[in-house]
Amino acid sequence: MSSQAQNDLAKHFRSLHVPGNPLVLTNVWDAITASSIAALPQTKALATASFAIAAAADLADDDLTLEENLRAVGVIAKIAAKHNLPLTVDFQDGFGDELEEGVRQVIKLGAVGINLEDYGRKVGGLYSIGxxxxxxxxxxxxxEEQGVPDFVVNARTDALFAGRDVDEAIERGKAYLATGAYNVFIWGGPTRHGWKKEEVEKASRALGGRLNVILVRGKTGGLSVKEIGELGVARISIGPALMRWSIEQIGQEAGRILEGKGVGEV
Incomplete structure (x- = not known):
């Protein structure tokens, strides 16, 4: 793909972020999930989930290396290109000193965006806003050096996960947007069990709708995709939820087969 064609795809990806009519991303982690989801007529873009990529390599999310991540992205990128779909990559915290070279490799593989977290594994906490x-x-x-100036940075803040409040998450989000990020992802973390409607609404309003909310197993603070969209957000993702669900289904079906039952038989 030429840099011009890739940047055109990046521009298209940007255009899919519409506050109030959010882009919905059902995150993928390998060739099978990417092919399955890319083939759906409703799919507008592909997005990886680092947690699921790590799990597929028998690794914890924090132990996923840049090399392992790029290996999975390379396979998924080919499928995205086949379907002419934008691809955004979960790039975790940027892999420390490998940030710039890693982004260079991701772009060479065909990606037009990344998630970048502000919670650093090596620093053991949040990076300062600066x-x-x-x-x-x-x-x-x-x-810009690679010819993709419209590359989409979805700047994730883990302020809530780190025990800070929504106001700090919003402050960080505003700073990241002002720096050049295109969208902000505020993650609640596993202990908060999602957002409250009032929190999502407040953040969405403060960030002009340029907000990514994660939908966990069909609900975020009890909100549906439609209800989240009505709060004005521009993007909804699901992280590793499909992987977790598929593991449950595979285990159940395998158990039935091993018990001598047919597939799907109760």
């Missing part, structure tokens, strides 16, 4: 803004600038500089 540090994270510098990291976002580095990503944008690499993208």
């Amino acid at each position: 540090q994270q803004c510098d990291r976002i600038k580095k990503v944008i500089a690499v993208a």
Whole structure:
């Protein structure tokens, strides 16, 4: 793919982020899931889930290496290209000092966006707002160097996961947008069990709708996809939810077969 064609795809990906009519991403992690989801007429873009990619390699999410991530992305990118779909990559915290080279490789594989977290594994906590803004600038500089100036940075803040409040998450989100990120992903973390409607609405309003909300197993604070959209967000993703569900289904079906029953037989 030429850099011009890739940047055109990045522009298209940007255009899919419409506050109030959000882009919905059902995250993938391998060739099978990417092919299955890419073939759906409702699919507008592909997005990877690092947790699921790590699990497929028998790794914890925090132990996923850049090499393992790129290996999975390379396979998924070919499928995205086959279907002419934008691909955005869960790039975790940027893999420390490998951030710029990693982004360069992701772009060469065909991706037009990444998620970039502000919780650093090596630092064991949140980057300062200034540090994270510098990291976002580095990503944008690499993208421009590679001929994809419209590369989409979905800047994820783990402020809530780190025990901070929604106001700090919003403050961080505003700074990241001002630096050049295109969208903000505020993650509640596993202990909060999602957002409250009032929190999502407040953040969405403060960020001009340029907000990514994760939908966990069909609900976020009890909200449906339609209800989340009505709060004005521009993007909804599901992370590793499909992987977890598929594991349950495979285990159940295998158990039935091993018990001598037919597939799907109760």
